Amino acid sequence: MQTIKLSARTSTAVRVARGGALEVINTHGSQVVDTWAVLQSDPEHGLSMEHTRAIHGRVYVRAGDVLFDDRRQPLLAITADTSPGIHDTLIPACSAARYRELGYQGEHDNCSANYCLALTSVGLPVPVRTPGPLNLFMNVPVDVDGSFKFSAPVSRPGDSVLLEALEDVVIILSACPQDMVPVNGESQEPQDAEIRVYEPVERIQTRNS
Numbered sequence: 001m002q003t004i005k006l007s008a009r010t011s012t013a014v015r016v017a018r019g020g021a022l023e024v025i026n027t028h029g030s031q032v033v034d035t036w037a038v039l040q041s042d043p044e045h046g047l048s049m050e051h052t053r054a055i056h057g058r059v060y061v062r063a064g065d066v067l068f069d070d071r072r073q074p075l076l077a078i079t080a081d082t083s084p085g086i087h088d089t090l091i092p093a094c095s096a097a098r099y100r101e102l103g104y105q106g107e108h109d110n111c112s113a114n115y116c117l118a119l120t121s122v123g124l125p126v127p128v129r130t131p132g133p134l135n136l137f138m139n140v141p142v143d144v145d146g147s148f149k150f151s152a153p154v155s156r157p158g159d160s161v162l163l164e165a166l167e168d169v170v171i172i173l174s175a176c177p178q179d180m181v182p183v184n185g186e187s188q189e190p191q192d193a194e195i196r197v198y199e200p201v202e203r204i205q206t207r208n209s
Helices: 049-056 096-101 111-121 200-208
Strands: 002-006 011-016 021-026 033-039 066-068 074-081 134-136 159-165 169-175 193-198
Touching: 002 011, 011 021, 011 111, 011 193, 021 033, 033 074, 033 111, 033 159, 049 066, 074 169, 111 169, 159 169, 169 193
Parallel strands: none
Antiparallel strands: 002 193, 011 169, 021 159, 021 193, 033 134, 033 169, 066 074, 074 159
16 A cells, blocks of 8 residues: 655645555545546546536435546446545636636646646646546535535545546546635635555455455
């Protein structure tokens, strides 16, 4: 097992072999982690929230769900989730434009830039557009009239989500830097998270133990 500290406001990219898994641990309970995945063999194709929503017929994902790529092929599976299960699939990664809209003057850390930095760090090309992420632990309640709001996470310190790789993938993660609306808690203070990466053989041993 490999353990990675995902520092607040930063990103990382991790290669995970088919049959392996990656666990995202919300150390402080309030941190949103934007999550993407692309195929190692063909990084132009990756995790698609649009297709995943359409296949499951709902806007929320939960333990037991398969997550699909842009060709509707299985890419990841949520094999465990110790949190209340509130994760967002609707909201795009925050960007420089988003912070300008919120009134921020100057350059602000953002998940779109973090996505590009993470891809570059492992030698993968940067796409023209940032795909929609799976926003782990992000709480965006949707009302019956279709309206939504940005609320503080309901996850607790130590809650985690386990993602199993159904193909050889690169998983990209960003500890969201949002500090102008309460998606990272009422304090609006981004925090660290912890990542654990499991090799396929470790997963086999765990299932057989």
